[in-house]
Amino acid sequence: MSEATQPAQLRTRGLLREFSGFVAVNGVDLDVEAGTVHALVGPNGAGKTTLFNLLTGFLKPTGGRIELDGEDVTGLRPERIAQRGVARSFQITSLFEELTLVEHVELALQGRDGLGYRFWRSDKALRRYRAETDDLLEQVGLIEHANKQAGSLAYGQKRALELALALALSPRLLLLDEPTAGMGVEDVARTVELIRRVRADRTVVLVEHNMKVVGDLTDRVTVLQFGKVLAEGPYEEVRNDPRVITAYLGENVA
Numbered sequence: 001m002s003e004a005t006q007p008a009q010l011r012t013r014g015l016l017r018e019f020s021g022f023v024a025v026n027g028v029d030l031d032v033e034a035g036t037v038h039a040l041v042g043p044n045g046a047g048k049t050t051l052f053n054l055l056t057g058f059l060k061p062t063g064g065r066i067e068l069d070g071e072d073v074t075g076l077r078p079e080r081i082a083q084r085g086v087a088r089s090f091q092i093t094s095l096f097e098e099l100t101l102v103e104h105v106e107l108a109l110q111g112r113d114g115l116g117y118r119f120w121r122s123d124k125a126l127r128r129y130r131a132e133t134d135d136l137l138e139q140v141g142l143i144e145h146a147n148k149q150a151g152s153l154a155y156g157q158k159r160a161l162e163l164a165l166a167l168a169l170s171p172r173l174l175l176l177d178e179p180t181a182g183m184g185v186e187d188v189a190r191t192v193e194l195i196r197r198v199r200a201d202r203t204v205v206l207v208e209h210n211m212k213v214v215g216d217l218t219d220r221v222t223v224l225q226f227g228k229v230l231a232e233g234p235y236e237e238v239r240n241d242p243r244v245i246t247a248y249l250g251e252n253v254a
């Protein structure tokens with residue numbers, strides 16, 4: 001079983017991604033220290049999801065460099081980046097509606113342990129993962145739904161299940177794309193608490209629109225606008241930055 005060992009350090013230099021001439025990520029320098037929680041914020045269309053896709057290998061950069069613990073990982077495929085201890089949760093749900101929550105988590109654990117994503121399981125395999133599966137579902141507040149099909153869950157519960165699937169990989173660097181989007185107040189509070197707990201032995205980067213969540217959780221914040229870094233620093237500093245206030249006001253007016 002591969003437990004998270006050392007939190008990962010993440011760095012980008014001059015990261016660039018164009019889509020047919022439109023520059024979605026435009027020369028981003030990002031420094032995420034090991035063991036911190038770092039938020040990416042910014043108005044709609046600022047390039048946050050594109051940056052996430054670059055960091056996890058789902059998109060290849062047009063230019064620039066990505067380093068994980070000082071090693072160049074630019075352009076590596078998603079599975080190679082995952083092997084280095086990077087896991088993500090998705091903004092758009094990516095669950096199998098017919099599978100139960102237990103089956104989802106067991107598949108993720110099998111995948112982590114290099115057993116592949118097989119849908120048939122022996123009793124032995126079941127027993128092997130049962131305790132860990134229950135523990136993960138308990139952590140995200142879904143244990144009482146363990147044997148339900150994922151398709152029957154409410155939206156916020158699906159997001160919680162995705163968090164469990166990312167955690168099942170025991171990542172050193174956990175990337176969360178809007179982990180509290182669409183959640184009610186109670187689920188938001190539980191998710192914040194969960195991220196606080198799981199940050200102990202890993203690095204967390206999250207895209208988050210809920211500024212209370214950002215303020216409660218993060219060590220540092222990077223604000224993106226038009227694909228560029230507009231501001232970077234501790235939350236209290238960044239939220240009072242006149243450039244940041246103007247960027248958000250512009251969005252509200254729009």
Ligand SMILES: Nc1ncnc2c1ncn2[C@@H]1O[C@H](COP(=O)(O)OP(=O)(O)OP(=O)(O)O)[C@@H](O)[C@H]1O
Pocket residue numbers: 019022023024042043044045046047048049050051
């Ligand atoms: N595959 C693509 N082809 C063309 N343009 C794209 C593509 N993906 C993203 N873009 C554009 O790049 C810009 C940045 O998009 P991105 O989704 O990264 O922003 P975001 O900050 O995550 O926004 P949101 O907060 O709304 O999710 C947008 O203008 C978007 O239309």
